[in-house]
Amino acid sequence: MNGPPAPRPLLHISGLSLSFGGLAAVQNFSLQLPPRGLYGLIGPNGAGKTTVFNLLTGIYAPDRGTIELEGVSLAARPPHRIAAAGIARTFQNIRLFGELSVVENVQLACALRSRQHLVATLLRTPAALARERAIQQRSLELLALFDLQGRAHEAAQGLPYGHQRKLEIVRALATEPKVLLLDEPAAGMNPQEKRELAATIRHIRDAFHVAILLIDHDMGLVMDVCEQITVLDHGETIASGPPEQIQNDPQVIEAYLGTGD
Amino acid sequence: MQSPSPPQVELSQVEREALALAVTESRCATCLRSGTPLLTGLALAAAVQVLVPRLAGDYAARICLDAGIAVILAVSLNIVNGLAGQFSLGHAGFLAVGGYTAGMISYYGSLWLWGSGGVHGGWFGAGQALFLVACLAGGGVGAAVGYLMGLPTLRLRGDYLAIVTLGFGEIIRVLFQQTQPVLRTAEQFRAAGWEQFVPPPVGGSLGFSGIPKYTNNFWVYAFVTITLIVAHRLKFSSAGRNLISIREDEVAALAMGVHVTRWKVRAFVIAAFFAGIAGGLFAHESGIILSPRDAGFQRSIELVIMVVLGGKGSISGVVLAAALLASLPELLRDFDQYRMIAYAVLLIGMMLVRPQGLFGSREVWDLWRRRPQPVVAGKGAA
Numbered sequence: 001m002n003g004p005p006a007p008r009p010l011l012h013i014s015g016l017s018l019s020f021g022g023l024a025a026v027q028n029f030s031l032q033l034p035p036r037g038l039y040g041l042i043g044p045n046g047a048g049k050t051t052v053f054n055l056l057t058g059i060y061a062p063d064r065g066t067i068e069l070e071g072v073s074l075a076a077r078p079p080h081r082i083a084a085a086g087i088a089r090t091f092q093n094i095r096l097f098g099e100l101s102v103v104e105n106v107q108l109a110c111a112l113r114s115r116q117h118l119v120a121t122l123l124r125t126p127a128a129l130a131r132e133r134a135i136q137q138r139s140l141e142l143l144a145l146f147d148l149q150g151r152a153h154e155a156a157q158g159l160p161y162g163h164q165r166k167l168e169i170v171r172a173l174a175t176e177p178k179v180l181l182l183d184e185p186a187a188g189m190n191p192q193e194k195r196e197l198a199a200t201i202r203h204i205r206d207a208f209h210v211a212i213l214l215i216d217h218d219m220g221l222v223m224d225v226c227e228q229i230t231v232l233d234h235g236e237t238i239a240s241g242p243p244e245q246i247q248n249d250p251q252v253i254e255a256y257l258g259t260g261d
Numbered sequence: 262m263q264s265p266s267p268p269q270v271e272l273s274q275v276e277r278e279a280l281a282l283a284v285t286e287s288r289c290a291t292c293l294r295s296g297t298p299l300l301t302g303l304a305l306a307a308a309v310q311v312l313v314p315r316l317a318g319d320y321a322a323r324i325c326l327d328a329g330i331a332v333i334l335a336v337s338l339n340i341v342n343g344l345a346g347q348f349s350l351g352h353a354g355f356l357a358v359g360g361y362t363a364g365m366i367s368y369y370g371s372l373w374l375w376g377s378g379g380v381h382g383g384w385f386g387a388g389q390a391l392f393l394v395a396c397l398a399g400g401g402v403g404a405a406v407g408y409l410m411g412l413p414t415l416r417l418r419g420d421y422l423a424i425v426t427l428g429f430g431e432i433i434r435v436l437f438q439q440t441q442p443v444l445r446t447a448e449q450f451r452a453a454g455w456e457q458f459v460p461p462p463v464g465g466s467l468g469f470s471g472i473p474k475y476t477n478n479f480w481v482y483a484f485v486t487i488t489l490i491v492a493h494r495l496k497f498s499s500a501g502r503n504l505i506s507i508r509e510d511e512v513a514a515l516a517m518g519v520h521v522t523r524w525k526v527r528a529f530v531i532a533a534f535f536a537g538i539a540g541g542l543f544a545h546e547s548g549i550i551l552s553p554r555d556a557g558f559q560r561s562i563e564l565v566i567m568v569v570l571g572g573k574g575s576i577s578g579v580v581l582a583a584a585l586l587a588s589l590p591e592l593l594r595d596f597d598q599y600r601m602i603a604y605a606v607l608l609i610g611m612m613l614v615r616p617q618g619l620f621g622s623r624e625v626w627d628l629w630r631r632r633p634q635p636v637v638a639g640k641g642a643a
Contacts, residue, residue, distance in 0.1 A: 057516055058515075059512065059515070059516075078515075079512075079515035079516055080515050080518045080519055080520045080521065083515070083516055083517060083518035084518050088516070088517075089516055091512075091513065091516075095510045095512060095513035096509075096510075096513070097502075097505065097506045097509035097510060097513065097514075098509055098510075099505065099509055099574075099622055100502065100505055100506070100509065104502055107499065107502060108499070108502045108503065108506050108514075108517055108519070109517045109518070111499040111502070111503070112517065112518035112519075116499070118500055118527060121494065121495070121498045121499070121500045122491055122494050122495065122500075124494060128498075132498060132499065135499065171517065172517075175517060175518055
């Protein structure tokens with residue numbers, strides 16, 4: 001590698017490990033995500049990719065290792081404080097708030113950046129109302145950017161599958177994250193849709209100034225959009241580098257295709 | 262993805278303005294922001310107080326009283342069970358805590374101030390003021406107990422929370438059974454040492470008799486109004502979205518930065534506050550002797566039934582269900598000894614026809630809305 005020196009990492013993960021009983025779900029995982037980086041995390045099913053996301057967002061506490069966002073340690077913080085610090089995620093199995101409307105899903109996330117006292121809400125002070133309106137306006141704008149404004153007032157669970165995936169991304173962006181974690185955003189999509197998704201992901205990175213870490217168990221999308229790829233297998237990092245290098249790595253090929261006997 | 266998003270960060274000015282218009286028009290709720298609903302509610306409360314006994318008789322007025330108290334209890338429980346989705350089976354515990362607190366304040370307060378435990382003063386007299394303070398104190402103590410109880414237990418989920426809250430109600434019931442006899446006269450009260458107040462002299466399992474009977478339809482419906490305003494403002498605000506997000510998906514709510522435990526406790530405290538006030542109103546209702554049984558399991562179940570029947574999260578549905586179920590046993594008097602069977606049959610029938618409750622999680626005014634509401638069918642397309 002003889003490119004320009006790597007920028008100071010935004011997200012600095014080192015030596016992250018977690019075991020469930022005797023099973024090592026993630027071992028010694030390290031990653032330096034620069035600002036506006038678009039990195040990928042791949043591996044066969046059960047390799048520990050989603051567990052890494054759960055560690056990064058505080059759902060699980062790591063046994064060992066550190067997570068730092070802009071130099072601030074996030075390990076052992078509860079999930080809502082990690083979200084407030086600037087890490088947002090989508091979920092592999094869509095987790096929208098089904099009975100809330102599309103715009104309310106986004107409003108909920110938007111509210112993270114403008115807190116307000118409960119008493120002010122109950123008294124309906126002018127400031128509280130103005131804030132609610134600002135949140136709704138911002139949410140509708142975000143939806144409009146992703147062509148979802150036409151369905152803003154439908155229940156989220158009534159949306160078609162593709163729209164639900166898109167809404168999850170919008171909702172995550174509404175928390176104004178510094179790092180966006182996308183967990184298999186391409187699941188269930190055909191090749192045409194995947195190409196469009198790749199364009200959307202690049203666009204998000206540029207328009208919202210976020211660093212993105214993307215999970216997929218299928219190589220296609222990740223190879224297409226990511227600058228750097230980390231490959232996990234059985235919780236261990238077996239390779240890490242730019243896509244061309246990963247594509248030809250014998251260990252990666254073995255993990256995906258088996259040893260051939 | 263239906264269409265690739267154009268590489269665009271901001272909307273044009275025209276688009277923004279169109280959206281802003283949609284924002285200001287979309288919520289009819291904003292017209293409710295001023296004091297109008299409170300004043301309207303108080304006027305209605307006064308009307309119920311004055312008109313119902315004249316037009317429909319004292320018996321109907323009495324049913325109105327019971328229905329109003331049931332509405333306060335059910336709507337407050339709906340904040341916990343319906344909006345936040347936390348299955349609480351101990352709501353009657355807060356009713357009893359509030360009732361006993363308010364009863365003690367007004368009964369022993371009357372003994373101390375006026376030398377007798379009876380009703381004192383006329384309309385808006387000193388007795389009414391003491392009663393109001395007692396009810397608010399009942400709400401306050403209810404909320405405090407709700408906080409103490411909610412903090413450790415709301416980390417539990419589903420069935421476990423239900424069992425713990427059930428246990429809470431039973432503990433309250435047993436604690437009130439272990440109390441001392443009521444002090445009957447001002448002399449007894451003045452002469453009593455501290456050991457006669459620990460545990461408090463509220464009658465044990467015989468019940469707390471002698472509480473002055475201040476409750477009337479005006480006070481009940483004034484508090485119904487306040488409960489409804491708070492519930493409505495809570496539901497249609499970011500606070501309500503936080504609660505609903507916890508009900509819908511706790512993990513996703515956490516990932517979106519919702520402080521899940523804090524909001525659960527808040528819902529619990531608000532609900533306990535209004536249950537405590539309802540307890541105060543109940544304790545001062547004529548013909549009622551507040552007893553430890555009012556903290557019990559059966560009472561809590563009745564309230565849960567009101568919430569489920571009304572539609573979890575639907576304020577108007579729960580109001581209707583509470584009013585209906587509270588007055589149904591009276592309305593079914595014609596069935597004589599079969600009336601509890603008729604009550605049960607009605608419940609089963611309604612659950613078969615409308616398992617999601619009267620209005621689901623929607624409100625009654627949604628039924629008249631122009632915008633077609635999506636029919637909720639199954640769980641998502643995933």
